[in-house]
Amino acid sequence: MAQDTVATVHVPAKVNLFLAVQGLRADGYHELVTILQTVWLRDRVRVAASPGLRNRHPSLREVVVVFDHDRVDGVPHDGDNLCVRAAHRFLDHLGLDVVAADPFAPVRLGRPDTPTLHVRLDKDIPVAAGMAGGSADAAATLLAINDVLEAGLDRSEVQELAADLGSDVPFCVSGGTALATGTGTATAQVLCRGEFHWVIGMSSEPLATPEVYAQWDRLPDGFEMHPDQVLQAVRTGDAELLGASLHNDLQAAAFRLRPDLADGVDQFLVDGALGSIVSGSGPTVVALAADAAHAHELAGLAADRFDRVEVAKSPAGGPSIRRE
Ligand code: C5P
Numbered sequence: 001m002a003q004d005t006v007a008t009v010h011v012p013a014k015v016n017l018f019l020a021v022q023g024l025r026a027d028g029y030h031e032l033v034t035i036l037q038t039v040w041l042r043d044r045v046r047v048a049a050s051p052g053l054r055n056r057h058p059s060l061r062e063v064v065v066v067f068d069h070d071r072v073d074g075v076p077h078d079g080d081n082l083c084v085r086a087a088h089r090f091l092d093h094l095g096l097d098v099v100a101a102d103p104f105a106p107v108r109l110g111r112p113d114t115p116t117l118h119v120r121l122d123k124d125i126p127v128a129a130g131m132a133g134g135s136a137d138a139a140a141t142l143l144a145i146n147d148v149l150e151a152g153l154d155r156s157e158v159q160e161l162a163a164d165l166g167s168d169v170p171f172c173v174s175g176g177t178a179l180a181t182g183t184g185t186a187t188a189q190v191l192c193r194g195e196f197h198w199v200i201g202m203s204s205e206p207l208a209t210p211e212v213y214a215q216w217d218r219l220p221d222g223f224e225m226h227p228d229q230v231l232q233a234v235r236t237g238d239a240e241l242l243g244a245s246l247h248n249d250l251q252a253a254a255f256r257l258r259p260d261l262a263d264g265v266d267q268f269l270v271d272g273a274l275g276s277i278v279s280g281s282g283p284t285v286v287a288l289a290a291d292a293a294h295a296h297e298l299a300g301l302a303a304d305r306f307d308r309v310e311v312a313k314s315p316a317g318g319p320s321i322r323r324e
Contacts, residue, residue: 002051004118006324007147009045009140012038012175012316013131014168015198015279015286017242018230021216021249029167029183030213035190035230036132036168038175038316039198043137044122045083047144052115054149056096063091064099064114069121074128074206082134082165083119086141089161091117094151117145126308128206130254130280132168139172140319147321159187168280175318177234179227194237196288196314197295199273201264201306203283207257212281215253222249243274243288254282261285264305271301 014036022031053063065087069075079085079100088098099114119141125133142161146153153161155174162169167184177192225247233242255262261283268276268287272294276287285306289295295311302309 004048004050005054005148006046006048007144008322008324009047009144009319010042011045011136011140011172011319013041013043013125013133013136014038014171015131015314016248017234017246018225018227019248019250019280020225020227021213022224024217025183030216032167032181032184033227034180034184035177035227035234036171036180036187037177037192037196037234037314038318039131039200039314040312040316041125041131041200041310042316043125043133043140045137045140045144046120046122047141047148048118048120049145049148050115050117052113053117056115056149060096060115062097062099062114064116065091066116066118067100067121070123072123072127073204075121075123081121082138082169083121083141086138086161086165087117087119087145089164090142090145090151093161094149119144126202126284128208129202129284130207130209130278130282131200131284132172132280135166135168136172136319138162138165138169143173143319143321147323173319175316177315179231190231190234192234192237192315196239196242197290197292198312198314199268199287199289199295199298199302200279200310200312201268201285201287201302202308202310203258203261204307205258205283207254207281207283209281211257212250212253215256216250219252219256222252225249239274239288239290246275246277246288248277248280250281251278254278258283267305268298268302271298273298
C-alpha cells in the first residue's frame with residue numbers, strides 16, 4: 001500500500017522587542033509598529049497526507065482533515081484551532097472542500113475513498129501567552145501542507161494566506177527579526193547581529209488579546225514611541241541598549257487586567273535584568289540577561305514567582321521543515 005507523505009515543522013515563539021499602538025482603526029483592529037524576534041521555544045506540527053491527496057486528481061473535491069494535539073490545557077481541538085483554520089485556508093486556496101473529523105469520534109466522516117490530511121500538534125509554547133503560539137502553529141501548518149502537497153507556493157504567497165489567519169501569522173512564516181506595521185501583517189526583515197539571552201516567566205492564567213486591546217482603548221494617550229533604538233540595538237548586538245529600550249504600549253493595559261504582572265517586571269529589574277517587559281498582549285513577562293549564565297541566575301531567582309520559567313536565546317531563525 002502506498003505510504004502517506006509526512007512533513008514535520010518546528011516553529012519558534014516570538015517576543016515583541018518593541019510595540020507601539022498608533023490607534024484604533026475603523027475595522028476594530030489597531031494600527032501597530034512592532035519589532036518581533038523569534039526565541040528558542042518551539043512547537044511541532046506534523047502533517048501526513050494520504051496518497052490520493054498528494055497525487056490529487058483534477059476531479060478531487062473533498063478532503064478529510066483530522067486534527068489532534070497533545071492536549072495542553074486551553075488548546076481547542078475543533079475548528080477553532082489555528083492549525084485547523086490554516087488547513088481550511090490552504091485547501092480552500094486549492095479549491096478543495098474540507099470535512100473535519102474529530103480523531104476521538106468513533107465514526108470517520110466523509111466517503112471511504114476521500115483522502116485524508118492528518119495534522120498533529122505538539123506544544124511547548126505557552127497558550128494565550130503573548131508569544132504567538134497559535135500563530136506559530138498556523139504558520140507551521142501552512143508550510144507543512146505546502147510541502148507535503150508539493151503545492152509550490154513561495155514564501156510571500158504563504159504569507160498572504162497567513163494574513164487571513166491572524167496578525168502574527170505572516171511573521172511566524174518567516175521568523176528571524178522583523179519590523180511589522182499595519183495590523184502587524186506587513187513585515188520586513190531587519191538585520192540582527194549576535195544573540196540575546198532571555199528569561200521567560202509564564203503564567204498559566206491566560207490573557208485574551210482582544211481584552212488587552214480594549215483596555216488600551218480606555219487608557220489616556222501616551223507618548224508616541226519610535227523603534228530606532230531597538231533597531232540599533234539588534235543591528236549591533238548591544239544587549240545593554242536593547243534592555244534599556246524595550247518598549248510595549250500594551251503593557252499598561254495588561255497591568256490593569258493583571259496587576260501581578262507589574263511585580264513580575266519590577267522584580268526582574270531589581271534582580272539585575274538588563275530590561276524586562278510584558279511580551280505582546282501578555283501575560284508572559286520576559287527579562288533580558290547579559291549572557292547565558294546571567295539568564296540562569298535570573299531564572300533561579302524567578303522560579304517561585306511564575307508558573308513556568310524558561311531560559312531561551314533569540315533570534316531562533318524561522319520554521320524548519322523536514323520531510324520524513
Ligand atoms: O490577529 P489576531 O488573531 O492575533 O488578533 C487577535 C485580536 O487582537 C483581534 O481580534 C483584535 O481584537 C486584537 N488586535 C487588534 N489590533 C491588531 C492585532 C490584534 O486590535 N493589530
